Amino acid sequence: MIEFDNVTKIYKGNIKAVDQVSLTVPQGSVAVFLGPSGCGKTTLLRMVNRLVPITDGNITVNGMDTKSLNEIELRRKIGYVIQSNGLFPNMTIEQNVTIVPNLLGWDRVKQRDRFNYLMDLVGMEPDQFRNRYPHELSGGQQQRVGIARAMAADPPVMLMDEPFGALDPIIRTHIQKEFLQIQQEVQKTILFVSHDIDEAIKMGDRIAIFKDGSLMQYDAPTELLAQPKNQFVQDFVGTDRSIKSLSLYTVADLLEYKKPKPVKKSSFNLKVDLDTSLREAMAMLFNETEQELLVVDKNNQPICEVTITDVQQYLQENTQTA
Amino acid sequence: MWSVFEYMSHNWSQIVDLTIEHFQLVGSAVAIAILIGVPIGIYLTTNKALAESVLQICSIIMTIPSIALFGLMIPILSIINQGIGFVPAFIALVLYSQLPIIRNTYVAISDVDPAIRDAAKGIGMTTWQRLMKVEIPNAFPVIMAGVRTAVVLSIGIGAIAAFIGAGGLGVLIDQGISRTNRDMVIAGAIGVSILSIFADTSLGFIQKRFTPKSA
Numbered sequence: 001m002i003e004f005d006n007v008t009k010i011y012k013g014n015i016k017a018v019d020q021v022s023l024t025v026p027q028g029s030v031a032v033f034l035g036p037s038g039c040g041k042t043t044l045l046r047m048v049n050r051l052v053p054i055t056d057g058n059i060t061v062n063g064m065d066t067k068s069l070n071e072i073e074l075r076r077k078i079g080y081v082i083q084s085n086g087l088f089p090n091m092t093i094e095q096n097v098t099i100v101p102n103l104l105g106w107d108r109v110k111q112r113d114r115f116n117y118l119m120d121l122v123g124m125e126p127d128q129f130r131n132r133y134p135h136e137l138s139g140g141q142q143q144r145v146g147i148a149r150a151m152a153a154d155p156p157v158m159l160m161d162e163p164f165g166a167l168d169p170i171i172r173t174h175i176q177k178e179f180l181q182i183q184q185e186v187q188k189t190i191l192f193v194s195h196d197i198d199e200a201i202k203m204g205d206r207i208a209i210f211k212d213g214s215l216m217q218y219d220a221p222t223e224l225l226a227q228p229k230n231q232f233v234q235d236f237v238g239t240d241r242s243i244k245s246l247s248l249y250t251v252a253d254l255l256e257y258k259k260p261k262p263v264k265k266s267s268f269n270l271k272v273d274l275d276t277s278l279r280e281a282m283a284m285l286f287n288e289t290e291q292e293l294l295v296v297d298k299n300n301q302p303i304c305e306v307t308i309t310d311v312q313q314y315l316q317e318n319t320q321t322a
Numbered sequence: 323m324w325s326v327f328e329y330m331s332h333n334w335s336q337i338v339d340l341t342i343e344h345f346q347l348v349g350s351a352v353a354i355a356i357l358i359g360v361p362i363g364i365y366l367t368t369n370k371a372l373a374e375s376v377l378q379i380c381s382i383i384m385t386i387p388s389i390a391l392f393g394l395m396i397p398i399l400s401i402i403n404q405g406i407g408f409v410p411a412f413i414a415l416v417l418y419s420q421l422p423i424i425r426n427t428y429v430a431i432s433d434v435d436p437a438i439r440d441a442a443k444g445i446g447m448t449t450w451q452r453l454m455k456v457e458i459p460n461a462f463p464v465i466m467a468g469v470r471t472a473v474v475l476s477i478g479i480g481a482i483a484a485f486i487g488a489g490g491l492g493v494l495i496d497q498g499i500s501r502t503n504r505d506m507v508i509a510g511a512i513g514v515s516i517l518s519i520f521a522d523t524s525l526g527f528i529q530k531r532f533t534p535k536s537a
Contacts, residue, residue, distance in 0.1 A: 051444055075446030086441025090459035090534030099455075100445050133534070149445070159444075 001027045002048065002157060002189055007057035009043050009213075017043045019213040020057070025206070027062075027156075028187040031218075032194050032204035034236070040213035041193050045159050048191065049078045061157055076100055079150030079158035079188070083165045085142045087134040093145055094130045100153040118148040121182055140171040147179065151186065160192045164199070176202055197237055201225070201244055209233050222248050226318055242315050246279035251295055254278060254306065254314050261310075263302050268294035274303075278311055285311075326512070329505040337494070341513055344490030347408065347483065348476045348521075351415035355472060359420050360465065363427025364453065373428055380421035388414060388479045392486045411480065411488030418479055419472035426468025430461030459534055466529040470522055477518045481510070491517070 002025040009018040018040040025031040033041035046052040048059055050071045059066045066074055087096050095102075097118055098111040106114070119126040122144040134142055143163060150158055164172045176199065183190065194200050200207045201221045208218040209232075217229045225245040228234035238244065252274040270284050270293045281293055285308050292305040330337060366373035386394075395410040404410065434457050442452045458465075484492025494510030497503070 049444060051440070072446050072448055075444060077446075080441070080444035082437060082441060082444070084435075084437040086437045086444075088438060088442070088456050088460075090456070103446065103451065 001025065001060075001062055002031075002191065003058075003060045004044070005058045005060070007044065007047060007059060008055050009040070009047060009052065010055045016213050018047070021210075021213075021215045022057075023208055023215060023218045025189055025191060027189055029205040030183060030190040030192055030203055032192045032200040032207045033210065034194055034197065034200045034207055035210035035216075036236075037195065038212075039210040041208075041210050042161055043213075044210075045161055045191055045193050048157075048159055049075045049080060051075075076104060076153060077155050077157070079152075079155040081143075081146050081150045081158065081160040081163045083162040085134070085139075085146040085166075087142055087145060087149070089134055092131050092133060093137070096134065096145060097149045097152055099149065104153060114152060118151060121151075121185070122148045123178060124148075138171075139167055140175055143167060143175060144178075147182075151188070156189060158188050158190045160190060162193050162195070165194075165196075172199075179203070198244065201248060209236060221245075222318070243279075245315065245318070246282060246311075247277050249278045249314070249318075250274065251276050251278065251281055251306065254310065255295070255304070257314055257317065258310060261304050261306075263294065263305055268292065268305070270294065271296055272306075273298070278314075281306065282308070282311055326505045326508045330509050330512075333509070337491075337509065337513055340489065340491050340493055340510075341517060344477070344480055344492075344514075344517060345521075347411055347488060347490055348415060348473065348480050351412050351480075352419055352469065352473050352476055354412075355416045355419035355423055356469060358416070359423030359468075360427050362420075363424045363465075364431055364458075366424070366428045367431045377421070377425055377428070380424055383417050384421050388418070388482050389485065391417070392483070396486070406487045408488050410486055411483035414483070415476045415479060419476055422468040422471040422475065423465075424468075426471075427461070427465050430464035430468075431457055433464070434460050463529060463533045466525065466533075470525045470529070473521050473525060474518050477514060477521060481514050 004021050004023050007018060007021045008016070010016050021040075021044060023031075033044060035041050043052055047054050048061065048066065050066060054067070061074075061078070088099070091099070094112075094115050097115050098106075101111045101114055115130070116126040119129065124141065124144060129137070129141075129145075134145070137145065143166075147163065150160075164175055167175065180203065192200075192203055194203070204221055206218060206220055207224050209216045209224070211232050217224060217233045219227075222245060224233065225237055225241045225248070228237055228241070234241075251272055255274070268290070270288060270290050272281050272284070272293050272295055274295065274297065285291075285293060292307050294305055295303045297303055362376065366376060391414050392410055395413065396405040399405045399410050399413075438456060438460065439452070442456045447455065480488075480490050481492035481495060484490055484496045491510050491513040494506050494513065498506030498508075498510060
């Protein structure tokens with residue numbers, strides 16, 4: 001768990017980069033810091049491992065005040081991933097990944113086991129990459145190694161500063177997905193800086209939107225899209241926020257809200273299961289000439305049918321501005 | 323032309339002795355220059371204002387003609403009875419080597435990718451660990467380039483040190499001029515050139531060997 005308590009950063013010349021921010025990131029969840037450049041999101045992130053000193057307020061990580069710890073020790077307990085991966089070009093992939101265990105004085109066998117485990121976790125063959133150098137890897141591979149390095153000493157908390165920002169859209173989508181799978185397995189408490197609302201919706205359990213160093217709104221993505229607290233947040237999430245929110249809901253959510261229509265037709269061209277996102281379901285309806293989708297359960301047994309109107313009603317009900 | 327080779331084959335052992343002498347003078351001077359220059363260069367990266375002045379001073383030292391520097395040191399070092407010979411030559415070479423070594427170290431360390439430095443800090447390296455594990459290895463090729471410049475420079479200036487009795491291959495040139503023995507002068511010059519090429523090539527090999535694969 002990470003708690004920010006009235007955290008303020010004032011740079012020389014009385015420039016307020018972060019202004020009295022208070023928020024709590026629950027254990028094992030991902031909080032995305034979102035906002036335009038210069039809004040203080042990166043500064044706030046870097047205050048957690050004290051790369052930027054705090055002017056006022058407190059940050060506690062798992063109940064411990066970060067100021068009470070030696071900053072070197074503190075940083076070794078917090079995973080850190082940056083946009084340009086920051087891999088050390090003079091070290092092999094194995095040396096890069098095991099650098100923190102190495103600094104902590106783990107024995108060789110333990111370091112090697114950890115390397116093998118982490119490379120498997122990020123989907124790379126350990127033996128194939130062990131003795132290679134960062135420049136021999138593609139951007140996506142480098143970023144995966146960067147993530148593996150950050151998790152090397154199994155820190156409970158990870159800081160990620162636009163980790164996928166330098167990747168091309170296809171690779172980025174792919175790694176985002178992979179990362180969510182990894183997160184399901186490792187359950188870290190993660191702070192994730194981004195300037196991309198779509199990435200934030202995809203990655204975040206909660207999203208904090210900042211403007212000029214102040215926290216505008218801190219909510220779950222569905223809440224943020226359904227009920228933006230002010231004009232800034234509304235503009236930032238965009239006029240297409242209802243369409244964005246489609247990817248956050250599944251067919252199961254829709255059925256919970258709306259009583260399923262019994263199946264009338266005998267044959268359907270389009271079938272979806274309960275875990276399909278509404279975004280995919282809508283895309284299928286737009287692409288085909290069909291009016292209805294057949295919803296099936298895990299055993300491929302029909303449950304009900306869904307139409308565009310059903311989705312529309314559901315969205316209108318859920319995304320009305322407060 | 324043949325007379326030069328004849329001279330060299332007749333005086334082979336003397337030429338080898340002088341070459342070794344030359345090499346010892348330059349080698350010890352540059353070794354000390356590295357021990358002084360590299361730490362200064364690294365320190366200057368933390369103090370940009372001082373860096374300007376120090377590099378300026380080093381440049382000024384470089385502009386002093388070597389023969390004038392030797393002349394200046396004679397009265398000073400005479401106090402400890404070392405006005406001529408190895409000591410003033412050694413000091414001069416250490417001074418001349420400072421500019422390439424300090425400047426290259428300073429530039430190389432300053433130019434280490436800020437993202438790499440940030441990552442090193444962020445994962446919890448101490449300043450010393452960051453320097454030894456990340457900054458110096460990545461700055462190594464450029465630092466080495468400075469050392470090579472210093473070595474070649476010192477071998478050339480070292481030849482002039484023969485005029486103040488420091489020995490080395492300059493002795494052949496010095497005596498050749500006084501005796502108007504052209505073969506002797508050329509033999510000395512060839513020796514200096516070969517020594518330079520040899521030193522630069524071996525250092526180039528070391529540089530390659532220890533340069534991180536990426537650079």
